[in-house]
Amino acid sequence: MKGSLAIIWAIGRKDLLLEIRNKEVVVSVAGFALLVLVIFTFAIDLNQGNAKLVGPGVLWAGIAFAGVTGLNRAFALEVENSTLEALMLAPISRDLIYLGKALGNFLFIAVAQIIVIPLFAVLFNLIVFRWEMLAIALLTTLGFSAVGTLFAAMSVRVRAREVMLPLLFLPVVTPLLMAAVESTSHMVNGRSWSDMAQWLQLAVAFDVAFIVVSAFIFQHILED
């Protein structure tokens, strides 16, 4: 018997392989997020004070909106050739499929952030290359992919899929978004871990709650 982790990793690795071949998801997420950032540099007078004030919000709003399009795309790819059903035919429990797909989505959004965040630093003239940023980005991406994978699987059969996913996804992740924006804002203002501790704890609680609940609930979503 191969372990569950091997199965999860196999699904994630397969997603990564497909992504390397057609580059659809990462390019759409990074491209969309960058566009948001660039448009804001025109829309707002970015002196140092303004950049610190609005920068974190713009960054995470951009990533959230871009992430939705990416999640949509990622699940559509799995449904196009009914390959999701092939996964469901495998003798594995459905929570492993969820965790594997969530891992794939996590990797995509993380890679997109590796492109977006440095460019954010350049455009907004803010120092973001700190360990705090890594922690914030990891926690937020984890929550995004946990909730996003669940809702993407749910909206896949909806007529207006492109509309439905953000409508479900964005309100639910609002607390996580607040945590990301607030801790980033603490960070660019040069404050320490202890100032953002409460927000990071909130993000951890959110991630744990939704990963557990989603894995538990996922089998009800797939079967029709």
Next chain:
Amino acid sequence: MVSQATQLAVKAEVVVKNFGATSVLHDLNLELPIGEITVLMGTNGAGKSTLLRILATLTQVDSGTVSIFGADIATNGPAVRALTGSVLHSPMLYADMSVRENLMFFADMYRLENVDDLIAQTTVMVGIEPRIDDRVRTLSHGFQKRVALARALMHDPQLLLLDEPESGLDSQSVDRLDRILDEYRSSGRTVVMTTHIVEHALELADRAVVLFDGRVGFNSENPQRDREAIQEIYSANRISISSLESQPQ
């Protein structure tokens, strides 16, 4: 391992499945013994594909119970799926991965050992080894169907579920499929399939089950002998359904 003492490959009891206002399966009861090839027949929309999807655990029943080799599929999903191989309507393959990559990925999903040998054997059996390193996207529909068959056979399932496996296959491939199914039966395994080629199915099958109005209309243990009766029911059903549809609202 799921117990096989019951000697029934498939047992469905009062299965109901609706999709909104459409009733697909209605109090369906069915028992299929181990070691037979069963052909499911019926007009379009009679519920053949839905029944196969339920057996493959892709669709949940609204009510009733289904067990495979004595295990309730609602509670033993993974164990039942390990004993089952399915080829349904779509080939269900990743278009941007090669045949080998697809098979290797699914071998991981089925937790198989000696993957390379297994893939070599299976691809020879279904006749796809010349193009094993081509992307699935570049293959014809018939070829993709054969890859799907390889995926379904790789883990040596006890129960094979096939939804119109001949569609898109040339006559050579259909013969190859027949040989594989024969082999399967002779090694004591079970096949449940649907087909649109009734004549061919009746020759091959040990049992023919005609679905009508969401339940078993006719269950023949000797399709060759009952050929005419089946044909008759088949056409009678068609008439009664079309006459119903032509009634004014």
Next chain:
Amino acid sequence: MRVTNSVPRAGALRIALAMIVAFGVAIAHSSTSFAQDSSVASGIVVGVEVDDSGNLTRFALSDSTGTVTTFDLSFETKYGLENQAGDRWVSSQGEESAEAARRLRDHQERFAPITVSFANGVASSVVEREEGKLETNLGYLFAVFGITWALFFAYVLYMGTKQQVLQHEIAKLKSTLG
């Protein structure tokens, strides 16, 4: 099916009646504590009386008809008064009586109107009169009531239409089925 239809309402009705009874008891209980009448007067301050330590003891108010009323104060009298800049000061007689006197004198000098609610000649609260604002505020109040009832009405109408169409269709289908 018929049974499930009527059961929840019977349950809801029982709860409703229980709530009504509870409410009736509550209102009867409270009305005893609400025996004394209380009323409100508005006008400008015409006199302020303080004791030796500068604490407010009494003040006089002239309302729009020119009637002058003198109000006594209790320990609980509340103040909500603004200075000329509009900063609001909120306190009570028990806490800052001297400041209250200063504020009222300030109002007297500015002819700034105040509103007093009182019972038996004792003021219970002395606050800034928001002249003119009352009328616009009434607009807000009626907007709320209008919107609430319009929305409820529209929603009920929508549900009625929907149910009617459905029942019509059901009846039609039943009759064709015989």
Next chain:
Amino acid sequence: MFKVLNLLDPLLVLSAALMGVTLYLIFQWVPTELNQGAVQRILYFHVPVAWGSMLGIFVVSGSSFMYLWKKNEKWDRLAVASAEVGVVFGGLMLLTGMIWARPVWAVWWTGEAKLTTALILFFIYVAYLMFRAYFPPGGQRQRLAAIIGVIGAIDTPIIYFAANLWSQAHPPIVTGPAADAESTLGSDLGMVLLASTLAFTFIFIYLVQTRYKIRKSEDDLVELKRTSTSSSMPAGAN
């Protein structure tokens, strides 16, 4: 129309009577709150409506959970009915709140924790209803909608906690004349609120019940259509 609405429903009659009492209390009986003036009377509508929307969310998540557990259509009907009525109440809550806040706080909207939470929850349950409207009919729709209902319930405390932290970091802008004033009404306020809340609760129950019946009719219609298309066998579908 009036027959299907069952306007003589005891609940509706009861709530109408109680609403009359409430209106009397609001406009005749209770004295004007001195700091806020007449506009304070909005609260006698706002608070019960907010309570109704909370009740709606509570019932949606409870019955969604029950549906996932028991798989009984009854719970799904209750969930969809209270979600819809809850959204109507929620919309009213937001509107009346804004209209009250404008003269009292001098802003239509502010980042106060309860407001933010209410708004986000409102969006979640609007999405719940939209999901139901867009998803193809069948057992899966009920199941997925129930999952959204449960997720909304799980998210609620997290949202409130986050909104609370947020409003501590960004103090709400309330600069109106009576922003900090305490109520001068005391127990009278509670009395009128109690009456008003009761009246609105009955309206809530009446609306949910009406919506529930519509859902039931829809199911009956689907059932009839199903039997009418598959009753060709002499054995009959029933």
